[in-house]
Amino acid sequence: MALSLSNFLVCLIALLPKGLPSAIAATVTHDFNVGWVRGNPDGMAERSVIGINGQWPLPLLNFTKGDRVIINLHNKLGNQSTSAHFHGLYQNGTNDMDGPVGVTQCDVPPGHSMTYNFTVDQPGxxxxxxxxxxxYPDGWRGQFIIHDPENPFRGQFDEExxxxxSDWYHDEMPGLLTDFISHKNPTGAEPVxxxxxxxxxxxxxxxxxxxxTYFFRLTNIGxxxxxYFWIEGHRMRIIEVDxxxxxxxxxxxxxxxxxxRYGFLVTMKENSSSNFAMVSSMDESLFDVVPPTLNPNVTGWLMYDASAPKPVASPIEAFHPFDDFSLVPEDGLELFDHxxxxxxxxxKMDNLGDGANYAFFNDVTYVTPVVPTLYSVLTxxxxxxxxxxxxxxxxxYVLNKGDIVExxxxxxxxxxxxxxxxxHNFQTVYRAPAGSGFYNASDDHSFPAAPMRRDTLMVNPNGNFAIRFRADNPGESAPSAQNPSALLMNEQESGSSTATSTGTWPLALLQP
Incomplete structure (x- = not known):
């Protein structure tokens, strides 16, 4: 059975100086006129895509930690409502700027506008x-960077x-989603x-x-x-995740x-007149059926010499990626031991009476709420x-502010x-290999002393993981002596189950 579908594409290359000087926080304002334009990124099929200010790909956004960000979003699509989410930002104190429709905001209808106003107080x-x-797979996705004047690695690279x-579809999402969750697709095979x-x-x-030495910031917005990503003839030194x-x-x-997202340092060769392939290869194990014409790979190049040829990437026999579970946070935050x-x-994935395949959390699948979660919270x-x-x-799930939640x-x-x-980001305290079945709390688990932290994590096939975080970011909740934060599962924009955290914060199964 294939997997999950959700998340994103875009970005312009940024060449930035080695370290950024400390500066007084600025107010950075962008006007986003969101509308349809034409695009053909793989050169095989021109199609309508969602652009900003008449352009696509979307712009790379650069901010500095401490900046106040104002995004004036104007919906010029004409035929669809829209919204904006700034993926990975905690939005602590600005929960209403987070973007999940029905959870922290209403959809922005065609012809209407919304202003997002928040401070970026976390680098990355x-x-x-x-x-x-x-x-967003129809083009409404881009990369943004929050630069850190106090980056602990700033002296170790020359440019950034x-x-x-990303992956790319020649067909637009509304039709793909209709076909995906349908009695005509009883196995739930995601579109390839x-x-x-x-x-x-x-x-x-x-x-x-x-x-x-270059600081590369790489995001999968597919x-x-x-x-899988690698650079021929060069090593990567990971210094940031999410x-x-x-x-x-x-x-x-x-x-x-x-x-x-990954941030890593790559040091160039001292002398070279050759160029080197950078390769990204889609994980074909996610596809129920691999079309015989599919090329899962895309190649870019490190160009030492613009007059030299671009080499064809060398084939590899197997993928052996780095295990992110072994990463240790630079700040050394210790395991939440209680x-x-x-x-x-x-x-689980299962069929309902209509013959379509759905995702379930605890035997509950997503059904569009008659009363959106946001309305319930506020009323x-x-x-x-x-x-x-x-x-x-x-x-x-209702959580008390300050609790350690697993x-x-x-x-x-x-x-x-x-x-x-x-x-939030979370500590990844345990992740089982494929085929391990359900987590057994009575087993003798060996947890890392300082677990890897990030905000997006993969679970292995028929496996499990355990994560922990401090519930320190309450959202739009009703008055209460305990100031609860809450976690609501199955708030989702795309038709399969998702998890959402209350006040309300989503934990999302990334699937269309």
Missing amino acids: TYWYHSHTRGQ MAFTV PNSALMNDTQNFTVAVEPGK AFAGQ GVYTQPAETDMIYLTTAQ VDYSFNLDL TGDKASEAAVYGAYTNS IVLNNDDGGKHPFHLHG
Whole structure:
């Protein structure tokens, strides 16, 4: 059985100076006129895509930690509502700026506008995208960087570059989603992408100079496919994942699920007149059927010499990516060694009476709520802290602010799935190999002393993981002596189950 589908594409290359000087926080304002334009990134099929200010790919956004960001979004699509989510930002104190429709905001109808106004107080590599149904794979997705004047690695690189990998579909999402969740697709096979892209093209080049060290920021903004990434003849030194600095870790290959981000240093060769291939390869294990014409790979190049040829990437026999579970945060935050509240989410894919295949958490699949979660939070007074008010088709958990919360995700499905938690990053305290079945708390687990932290994590096929976080970011909740934060599962824009955290923060199964 294939897997999850959700998340994103775009970005312009950024060449930035080695370290950024400290500066007084600025107010950075962007006007986003969101509308239809034409695009053909793989050169095989021109189609309508969602652009900003008449352009696509979308712009790379650069901010500095401490900046106030104002995004004036104007919906010029004409035929679709829209929204914006700034993926990975905690939005602590600005929960209403997070973007999930029905959870923290209403959809922005055609012809209407919304202003997003928040402060970026966390550095790192992020991306932005529509949070309305499956809209972002139609082009409404881009990369943004929050630069850090106090980056602990600032003296170790000369220049900085940001770029993306993604999958690409020749058909628009509304039709693909209708066919995906349908009695005509009883196995739940996700639509297979038509191409892989690197920085929204298949001819991406990066001009480099011998001996220099570059800080690459890489984001998978694709809809479905995880991607293996490597650079021929060069090693990568990982220093960041999902906005969290890590102790340096060297590798030849990384794997990015949709929505994951990596920051890594690459030192160029001292003398070279040759150019080198950078390769990204879609994870074909996610596809139920691999079309015989599909090329899962996309190649870019490190260009030492613009007059030299672009070499064809060498074939490899097997993928051996770095295990992100082994990463250690640079700040050394120790394991949360006690848990105030723990719950399980058991994931499965199953058919309902209509013959279509759906995703379930704890035997509950997504049903569009008659009353959106946001309305329930704002109108039920003290009852907003009672899980029952959110309905029978939502897995709701009420958390006390400050509690250490543990979520155990059991994957009763034969495919990999990425999950994203809004409003927090989390400690990954355990991840089982494929085929391990459900998590057993009574087993003798060996947890890391300082677990890897990130906000998007993959569960292995028929495996499990356990994550922990501090519930320190309450959202739009009703007045309460305990100031609860809550977690609502199955708030989703695209038709399969998702998890959402209350006040309300989504933990999303990334699937169309």
